[in-house]
Amino acid sequence: MSESIELVPNGTLITPTAEEGRQLAIKMARLIIKATQPDAAVRATLRAVYADDANMLIAIGQTVATEFATIAAANNYWRK
Amino acid sequence: MSESIELVPNGTLITPTAEEGRQLAIKMARLIIKATQPDAAVRATLRAVYADDANMLIAIGQTVATEFATIAAANNYWRK
Amino acid sequence: MSESIELVPNGTLITPTAEEGRQLAIKMARLIIKATQPDAAVRATLRAVYADDANMLIAIGQTVATEFATIAAANNYWRK
C-alpha cells in the first residue's frame, strides 16, 4: 500500500450536502483500492471483473455504506 | 463508478417514518450498485443472479442494514 | 426490489422488551430478503438451502446482529 496519494479529497469529511457526502464515500472507498493496488492498468482489469460480478458489487456497496456512516456522523447527518 | 446519478433521493436522510427510512436504505444501496455498474442491461442480468442466490440475498440484507443504521440515527430513530 | 410490502412491522423500532426487539431484528432482516425476492416459492427453496448451510447461517446471524444494534440504540437498550 502506498500513502503518497491523497486519501481524503479536499482533506475533510465535511460536505455541504448528503449527496456530496455519498460521492465522498465512493471516492474514499476507491482511493483505498488505489493505495493498495497503485498500478492503474491492473485496477482497470479488476474493475471490469467486479462490475460484472453481483457478489462484488454487493461487497462494494457494503464498503461504501460503512464509509458513509462515518461521513454522515461527521456532518451531523446534514440535519437542518 | 459514475457520480452523475442522484445517490441520495430527495437529497436528505430525513424521512417522516421508519418505513420510509427503510425504503430509502434499499434505494441508497441500489444506487451504489447503479453508480458502479451504470449499464442497465448488465444490472438486469446480475439482478436475476442475486435474486436466486441465498448467499447474495443475505449479503444485500447486510448492506441495507448498514445503510439503515445511518438513516435511523439521522432521524433519532423516529422516537416520539 | 419491491417496496410495496411492509418493511417495518407496526411502523416503529420501539419495542417494550429486548426480546421483542430481537424478534423485530429477525423480521426486518427477513423482509429485506422478501423485498429483493418477492416470489414466495423461490424464497422457500432458498430457505432450505441456507438453513442447512453453516456459512449462510452465520451470515444471517451477522445481519440480524446489525439490525439489532440499531433497534437496541432506538430503545436506549431497554435500560430501566
Next chain:
Amino acid sequence: MSESIELVPNGTLITPTAEEGRQLAIKMARLIIKATQPDAAVRATLRAVYADDANMLIAIGQTVATEFATIAAANNYWRK
C-alpha cells in the same frame, strides 16, 4: 425462522461484568442460528462443520464482536 425460543436470555442486555456480557454475546449469536435452524440434529452436524473450518470460525468471531458492541454500549462499557 421461529420466534418461539427465547432470543435474549433473562430478557435483558444488562450484565454485571464484561465477562458475562461476552458470554451473552456468544449465546445471542447462537440463538439466532437456533431460531433459523430449529432442528437440533442438523445444528449438531453444522457445528462439526464450522468448528473445523478456519473461515467460519473467523466469521463467528465477527458476529460475536457485533453482538458484543451492542451489549457493551448497553452497559456503558462496565466503566466504574
Next chain:
Amino acid sequence: MSESIELVPNGTLITPTAEEGRQLAIKMARLIIKATQPDAAVRATLRAVYADDANMLIAIGQTVATEFATIAAANNYWRK
C-alpha cells in the same frame, strides 16, 4: 462453544493505552475462536491454514477492527 474459559482478560475493557487496547482486541477475537473450538490441536492446524491465506488474514483484520471499535469507545479513545 464453551464459556468456561476467560473471554475478557482481566475482566475489563479499560486499558491504559491504545496499544494495549489493540492487544486486547486481538486477544478477545482469539478467545472467541477458542470458545468455539476448544481443541488446541485443531486450532493449531487451523492457525496454519489462515496464516497463509490472504483472504482469512483480511477477515481476521475485520474482526479485530470491530472488537477494537468497542474497546476504543469504552476508553473514550484514550483522549487526554
Next chain:
Amino acid sequence: MSESIELVPNGTLITPTAEEGRQLAIKMARLIIKATQPDAAVRATLRAVYADDANMLIAIGQTVATEFATIAAANNYWRK
C-alpha cells in the same frame, strides 16, 4: 499472533488531519496482518495475491473503513 510489534503507530489514535487519520487506518489494518503472520516473506507472497484480486481489495477496503470509523470518532471527525 504476536503482540511484540507496535500495533498503534505513535501510540495514539489522534491525528492532526483526516488525511493522516486515513493513513493511520491503513497502517493499523496492515499491522494486524503482520501480527497474525509475522513472516515477512509469506506476507510478501500474500500481498501479491490480494493486490491482484478484486474481491480481496474490496475486503481490505471494508477493514480500513471500519478502522477509520474508530479513528474519525476519536478525532471528533476533525471538525473545526
